[in-house]
Amino acid sequence: MQETNEKTAAMIEHLAAVNKILEKYNCDESKLIPILQEVQEEYKYLSKDVISYVATSLDIPPAKVYGVATFYAHFALEPKGKYVFKLCDGTACHVKKSHSILHALYDRLGLSDDKQTTDDLMFTVETVSCLGACGLAPVMLVNEDVYGQVKPEEAVAIIDDILAKAAAAE
Amino acid sequence: MSINKEIIVNGITVAFDNERNLLEVIRKAGIEIPTFCYHSELSIYGACRLCVVEVEGRGVMATCSTKPEPGMVIHTDTKQIRSIRKINIELLLANHDRECPSCVRSANCTLQDLARRLGVEEVRYKQLEEREEIDHSSPSLTRDPNKCVLCGDCVRVCDEVQGIGAIDFIGRGANAKVAPAFDQDLSSVECVNCGQCAAVCPTGAIIPKQDRNDVWDLLHDDSKIVVAQVAPAVRVGLGEHFGFEPGENTAGQLVNALKMMGFDYVFDTSFAADMTIFEEATEFLDRLGGSAPLPMFTSCCPAWVKFAEIYFPELLPNLSSCKSPQQMFGSVAKKVLPAKLNADKKDIVVVSIMPCTAKKYEATLDKFKHEDIPEVDKVLTTVEVGRMINSAGIKFDELDPEAFDMPLGFSTGAGVIFGATGGVMEAALRFAYEKVEGKTIKQLEFKEVRGLDAVKEATVNVGGTDLKVAVVYGLKKAKELAEKIRAGEADYHFVEVMACPGGCIAGAGQPITHDIEVRKERAKGLYTADKRMQLHKSQDNYMVQECYNECMGGEAGSHEAHHTLHTNYQNRCQIFDARVPVLKGDADKLLPIIVTICTKQENDPGQKLLALIVDYVKNNNLADKVEIEAAFTSRPSADGTIAVTVGSQTVERSKFKNAINTEEELANNAEFAKIKEAIDKELA
Numbered sequence: 001m002q003e004t005n006e007k008t009a010a011m012i013e014h015l016a017a018v019n020k021i022l023e024k025y026n027c028d029e030s031k032l033i034p035i036l037q038e039v040q041e042e043y044k045y046l047s048k049d050v051i052s053y054v055a056t057s058l059d060i061p062p063a064k065v066y067g068v069a070t071f072y073a074h075f076a077l078e079p080k081g082k083y084v085f086k087l088c089d090g091t092a093c094h095v096k097k098s099h100s101i102l103h104a105l106y107d108r109l110g111l112s113d114d115k116q117t118t119d120d121l122m123f124t125v126e127t128v129s130c131l132g133a134c135g136l137a138p139v140m141l142v143n144e145d146v147y148g149q150v151k152p153e154e155a156v157a158i159i160d161d162i163l164a165k166a167a168a169a170e
Numbered sequence: 171m172s173i174n175k176e177i178i179v180n181g182i183t184v185a186f187d188n189e190r191n192l193l194e195v196i197r198k199a200g201i202e203i204p205t206f207c208y209h210s211e212l213s214i215y216g217a218c219r220l221c222v223v224e225v226e227g228r229g230v231m232a233t234c235s236t237k238p239e240p241g242m243v244i245h246t247d248t249k250q251i252r253s254i255r256k257i258n259i260e261l262l263l264a265n266h267d268r269e270c271p272s273c274v275r276s277a278n279c280t281l282q283d284l285a286r287r288l289g290v291e292e293v294r295y296k297q298l299e300e301r302e303e304i305d306h307s308s309p310s311l312t313r314d315p316n317k318c319v320l321c322g323d324c325v326r327v328c329d330e331v332q333g334i335g336a337i338d339f340i341g342r343g344a345n346a347k348v349a350p351a352f353d354q355d356l357s358s359v360e361c362v363n364c365g366q367c368a369a370v371c372p373t374g375a376i377i378p379k380q381d382r383n384d385v386w387d388l389l390h391d392d393s394k395i396v397v398a399q400v401a402p403a404v405r406v407g408l409g410e411h412f413g414f415e416p417g418e419n420t421a422g423q424l425v426n427a428l429k430m431m432g433f434d435y436v437f438d439t440s441f442a443a444d445m446t447i448f449e450e451a452t453e454f455l456d457r458l459g460g461s462a463p464l465p466m467f468t469s470c471c472p473a474w475v476k477f478a479e480i481y482f483p484e485l486l487p488n489l490s491s492c493k494s495p496q497q498m499f500g501s502v503a504k505k506v507l508p509a510k511l512n513a514d515k516k517d518i519v520v521v522s523i524m525p526c527t528a529k530k531y532e533a534t535l536d537k538f539k540h541e542d543i544p545e546v547d548k549v550l551t552t553v554e555v556g557r558m559i560n561s562a563g564i565k566f567d568e569l570d571p572e573a574f575d576m577p578l579g580f581s582t583g584a585g586v587i588f589g590a591t592g593g594v595m596e597a598a599l600r601f602a603y604e605k606v607e608g609k610t611i612k613q614l615e616f617k618e619v620r621g622l623d624a625v626k627e628a629t630v631n632v633g634g635t636d637l638k639v640a641v642v643y644g645l646k647k648a649k650e651l652a653e654k655i656r657a658g659e660a661d662y663h664f665v666e667v668m669a670c671p672g673g674c675i676a677g678a679g680q681p682i683t684h685d686i687e688v689r690k691e692r693a694k695g696l697y698t699a700d701k702r703m704q705l706h707k708s709q710d711n712y713m714v715q716e717c718y719n720e721c722m723g724g725e726a727g728s729h730e731a732h733h734t735l736h737t738n739y740q741n742r743c744q745i746f747d748a749r750v751p752v753l754k755g756d757a758d759k760l761l762p763i764i765v766t767i768c769t770k771q772e773n774d775p776g777q778k779l780l781a782l783i784v785d786y787v788k789n790n791n792l793a794d795k796v797e798i799e800a801a802f803t804s805r806p807s808a809d810g811t812i813a814v815t816v817g818s819q820t821v822e823r824s825k826f827k828n829a830i831n832t833e834e835e836l837a838n839n840a841e842f843a844k845i846k847e848a849i850d851k852e853l854a
Contacts, residue, residue, distance in 0.1 A: 008767075008780070008800045011750045015769045015802055022804075048352055049748030049802075055351075056746045057804040061335025062351035063359070070340045 015053060017042055022057050029058050032068060036075060045076040081117050081124035083162055085142055090130030092137040101138060102127060104152035108159055123159065177242040186238045193221050193233035201246055204255060204284050206372050207321035208234045209684060212330055215322050220255055220284070224248050256288050264295035267316035273374040278682065280372030281319060302347070307355035309534045310363035310379055310527040315347050318375035324348060324367035332669065333646030336361040360480055360745060362645070364473035364669040365527030365678025378527045378551050378679055382558055385548050388519050389432040395511060396519045398428050399499045401439040403525040403589030403674035404552045406695030410681040411556035412566040417691030419699050422571020427559045429572065438574045440581030442499035443588040446470065447708035448726035449735050450492045451601035454664055456727065463488050465655060465662040468594050470494045472532035473669035475739065477645050482652050483741040483813065491736040495588065496522050496529050497538050500545030501734050503578060505721060515543060522549045525589065525677035528669070536818060537737060551679025580713040583700030590693040591673035592619035592626060592641045595666040599630055600707045606633035614706050622672050622689060625651065643668045741813045741820040747801035753784055755794035761852050763798045764815040770804050775828045779814070782842055795853055814845055817852040821845050
């Protein structure tokens with residue numbers, strides 16, 4: 001037998017935060033995208049439960065909300081890591097060999113195109129089409145920090161740095 | 171100076187008036203423009219790009235999304251237009267499952283038809299190798315995404331006409347597809363099985379589930395006595411499959427054909443419809459007397475019933491507790507036929523022939539099974555029966571009509587008009603009027619409830635009381651009406667709801683049509699049948715009365731009749747709630763218990779109830795046999811809709827409170843006792 005009382009309490013807390021976002025937008029169906037954006041900011045991704053909850057609260061079909069969530073690449077349906085690496089693969093970065101950076105990150109973290117988040121939910125590696133900083137190609141974002149003219153070994157060093165800091169903090 | 175509202179199409183002047191778009195004007199001129207995504211009853215989508223024409227001075231335009239303007243000069247068949255349309259079809263065919271001969275929609279498929287008409291003789295693009303899984307989960311509908319052309323007709327009919335939105339586009343670009351929320355199976359979402367998606371689908375991407383082979387097996391099994399029941403609307407729809415005029419009544423030919431195919435007895439669902447009126451009108455008069463809440467909603471349409479179970483659980487006490495005619499027939503047949511035919515109950519098989527896909531779902535419900543024997547064993551649609559007749563090599567149009575078997579094939583006109591919108595209401599009014607007034611009704615026809623308007627209202631004086639009735643079809647309209655009733659803004663006594671446009675005559679099991687004139691003819695066919703029959707009032711059906719005398723307590727509403735002919739409903743509002751596991755046992759088979767907690771109420775009493783249930787199962791050593799989940803909702807009217815599901819039962823707990831005095835404590839105990847009882851019963 002498994003018992004998980006703390007999950008119930010956590011869910012109540014989570015949904016209270018969603019309720020606040022919904023109230024902020026007055027439960028207005030036409031504000032679906034900003035609502036989903038804020039919910040995602042809170043939880044890093046949109047779970048099935050949260051999508052259903054937003055849908056029923058706005059009185060629109062869950063299929064429609066799921067449709068919106070799967071239409072925009074911005075929305076994540078799986079949990080993302082604490083550190084999200086967004087590697088630019090636009091034309092300029094691509095010719096500047098962004099792929100070698102991508103593979104260096106994949107190798108370091110044991111990730112691939114099909115598995116972009118580590119099991120411990122520390123890192124997510126994904127490519128984006130253009131970050132709009134082609135002069136700095138190849139460009140990479142780690143959460144909000146911008147790195148320009150990145151070399152593969154520098155990218156790996158960022159990971160090692162994060163892990164070292166995390167280990168020191170413990 | 172007035173401007174002439176005229177355009178020139180292929181050199182011919184065509185006048186226009188209030189047409190919705192250029193497409194309607196051109197079609198009015200007698201020129202057929204190909205479309206996938208255009209339906210006059212749905213919103214304009216503009217996705218398929220087949221309705222393009224050349225407008226002089228403007229270039230190529232989609233006629234569905236262009237307004238006619240005076241003086242437009244249009245060419246519908248230039249070299250460029252031909253080429254655009256042809257390439258579009260070719261591209262659609264490139265990622266289409268082209269197993270046409272084995273497709274149910276073969277010969278009745280818009281894609282196939284347009285490919286032929288537009289002269290697509292080869293597909294130059296390589297076929298996609300990835301195949302999507304076919305969704306067989308629903309008892310009513312089969313979804314094959316490999317045949318989808320992404321026209322969105324099904325998405326729009328479900329949302330705009332039925333007010334549900336069970337399917338939508340998911341993904342984007344080359345990965346876009348139509349699917350239920352979270353890409354789940356159709357059977358695990360809010361689909362009510364009405365099948366209108368299949369009725370508008372231009373290809374075989376959504377089709378009624380095919381049960382023909384199972385029925386052939388039963389017919390070929392000598393140990394079975396196979397009994398058919400034929401729904402009212404089937405008789406005015408089936409003919410179209412064999413080239414008869416729309417609305418022509420082919421009941422007689424159908425009886426003959428079914429006998430040739432090996433059915434032992436062919437009965438009429440209209441018999442059970444008459445019986446439904448005995449029960450439902452009696453229930454209505456009881457409710458008028460204060461026995462239960464008003465307005466009373468009809469419960470014949472299983473799509474509407476499931477819709478109410480999901481979206482209006484607080485109105486479930488307002489649904490007539492009568493089973494639908496299909497299920498009444500099944501339960502009566504399995505009750506009386508074993509003795510009459512001197513056969514074992516398990517050897518008698520009831521096959522329904524229905525205009526409907528939701529009836530397939532209804533027949534599979536556990537509540538309509540007794541000791542593992544279902545009331546109705548198999549359900550075929552009108553079109554499925556048509557195809558079975560084809561495959562048996564029977565020349566339907568040359569058959570002599572035959573009569574239904576007795577006694578369950580005897581009906582009145584009231585039981586036959588059930589198939590059209592307003593028919594159930596009219597039949598019930600004919601019954602109620604005579605019951606209350608105690609004299610023969612002179613004016614049989616209640617014209618106010620007839621016709622193809624989506625919402626009809628009438629006030630009928632019965633015995634000095636003005637009865638306010640409403641008749642509605644299309645579940646979105648039903649939702650609007652139910653919301654008004656819930657808000658106390660409408661004071662009807664009796665409401666009839668049918669899910670499909672115009673009632674069962676346009677059910678998803680009927681030959682596909684989008685022509686409103688065809689629907690009118692089918693309805694007319696039923697009203698003509700009523701006129702030609704000897705009896706017009708259910709209460710005059712002496713065979714039904716005999717049936718009551720024999721085995722159902724002698725009269726409508728008796729204890730025995732309640733046991734056989736009535737049912738209960740399940741609150742399904744929890745299907746969308748966010749779920750959290752609370753406790754899970756280790757046994758192989760676990761009893762699911764789901765408790766709703768409203769997130770809009772601080773300290774929602776649901777939490778306390780959940781803790782009580784957890785304690786109860788632990789203290790009674792039941793913890794290993796159950797799986798308890800908390801379901802979270804923000805529904806504003808949560809008080810009425812919060813529920814506890816225990817296995818297949820739903821226990822309302824609207825009265826459970828955070829008790830502040832002894833009285834409330836006692837009320838809580840009573841509520842909790844109900845739940846304990848349900849748990850014990852399910853685990854017994």
